[in-house]
Amino acid sequence: MSEPILSIRGLTKTYANGPRALDNVDLDIRAGEIFALLGPNGAGKTTLIGAVCGLVRPTGGTITAFGHDLARDWRAARARIGLVPQELATDMFETVWRAVSYSQGLFGKPRNPARIEEILRSLSLWDKKDAQIRALSGGMKRRVLIAKALAHEPELLFLDEPTAGVDVELRKDMWEQIAALKQRGVTIILTTHYIEEAEEMADRVGIIQRGRIRMVDEKRAMMERLGTTEAVIELAAPLAAVPEALAGFGAVLSEGGTRLTYRGGNGQGRGRAEVAQLAQALTRAGIGFTSLDIHDSSLEDIFVGLLGQEQEAA
Numbered sequence: 001m002s003e004p005i006l007s008i009r010g011l012t013k014t015y016a017n018g019p020r021a022l023d024n025v026d027l028d029i030r031a032g033e034i035f036a037l038l039g040p041n042g043a044g045k046t047t048l049i050g051a052v053c054g055l056v057r058p059t060g061g062t063i064t065a066f067g068h069d070l071a072r073d074w075r076a077a078r079a080r081i082g083l084v085p086q087e088l089a090t091d092m093f094e095t096v097w098r099a100v101s102y103s104q105g106l107f108g109k110p111r112n113p114a115r116i117e118e119i120l121r122s123l124s125l126w127d128k129k130d131a132q133i134r135a136l137s138g139g140m141k142r143r144v145l146i147a148k149a150l151a152h153e154p155e156l157l158f159l160d161e162p163t164a165g166v167d168v169e170l171r172k173d174m175w176e177q178i179a180a181l182k183q184r185g186v187t188i189i190l191t192t193h194y195i196e197e198a199e200e201m202a203d204r205v206g207i208i209q210r211g212r213i214r215m216v217d218e219k220r221a222m223m224e225r226l227g228t229t230e231a232v233i234e235l236a237a238p239l240a241a242v243p244e245a246l247a248g249f250g251a252v253l254s255e256g257g258t259r260l261t262y263r264g265g266n267g268q269g270r271g272r273a274e275v276a277q278l279a280q281a282l283t284r285a286g287i288g289f290t291s292l293d294i295h296d297s298s299l300e301d302i303f304v305g306l307l308g309q310e311q312e313a314a
């Protein structure tokens with residue numbers, strides 16, 4: 001693996017009179033990836049982003065971005081990092097154009113109106129450029145935040161809950177915007193508590209809970225390693241017992257012997273292949289079935305399962 005563009009070691013944050021929001025977090029981010037930090041409310045996602053973006057002072061640990069230790073040399077790295085914050089904190093009385101231009105200047109970038117026009121057009125904000133931000137819909141306001149974050153052309157962009165409280169259509173739209181940024185080579189870290197969002201967008205997923213990273217992996221690997229496949233087969237006629245020929249599949253009879261349920265295959269590929277073999281074995285044994293429903297567990301099942309385990313352990 002090439003050098004990570006962001007490297008976090010032992011990051012801890014305890015707020016004054018507050019909880020330990022981050023507990024010894026280690027995390028490496030690779031250039032060009034979309035990394036989803038997935039966790040319930042209060043898990044520490046915004047705190048983690050704040051620590052990297054200079055908004056939260058860590059209690060301990062180190063953060064290295066683009067080879068610079070942020071505690072000693074944050075300016076050099078900071079200009080290369082963009083943030084779309086969770087809260088809609090921006091000057092509501094500014095026009096779209098002025099707010100985005102201002103952000104461009106903030107990091108010492110030369111004014112570049114052509115670039116701002118390009119950003120506003122790409123976010124469908126061009127015809128709103130002279131509107132006051134307060135006059136825009138919630139979704140449009142969020143796009144202004146993205147435009148502001150893009151104005152200084154960050155190489156690493158944080159999106160803190162980019163689609164929280166946004167309707168489904170706009171969420172899809174936002175996903176497209178984020179995919180387009182990745183195409184342009186921007187490394188993206190997004191936080192979300194929507195599993196669907198991590199499942200849709202991310203190359204890798206980190207699961208955070210109570211300030212601790214519970215798991216980090218390629219999304220696909222996570223789903224394959226922890227995923228299960230379930231198949232429900234409705235039989236044409238009831239069986240008294242699972243026939244010998246099917247014993248190896250671990251399928252279970254229910255509903256008076258008319259339903260056969262298979263659950264297994266740590267790894268979606270293997271689970272599906274086993275279901276196919278099971279169907280063939282049924283046919284070979286002369287057992288008819290009227291339907292076969294197959295379901296692969298989602299990231300959601302994995303997430304809920306992980307958090308459930310911890311609650312049991314706690």
Ligand SMILES: Nc1ncnc2c1ncn2[C@@H]1O[C@H](COP(=O)(O)OP(=O)(O)O)[C@@H](O)[C@H]1O
Nearest residue numbers: 015018019021040041042043044045046047048
């Ligand atoms: N400024 C603050 N002062 C005290 N506690 C805070 C502050 N910001 C966040 N917290 C607490 O730290 C924990 C993590 O919060 P946060 O990072 O916002 O989580 P998330 O973004 O995952 O919802 C929560 O328990 C929250 O109440």
Ligand SMILES: [Mg+2]
Nearest residue numbers: 045046047086
């Ligand atoms: Mg948050």
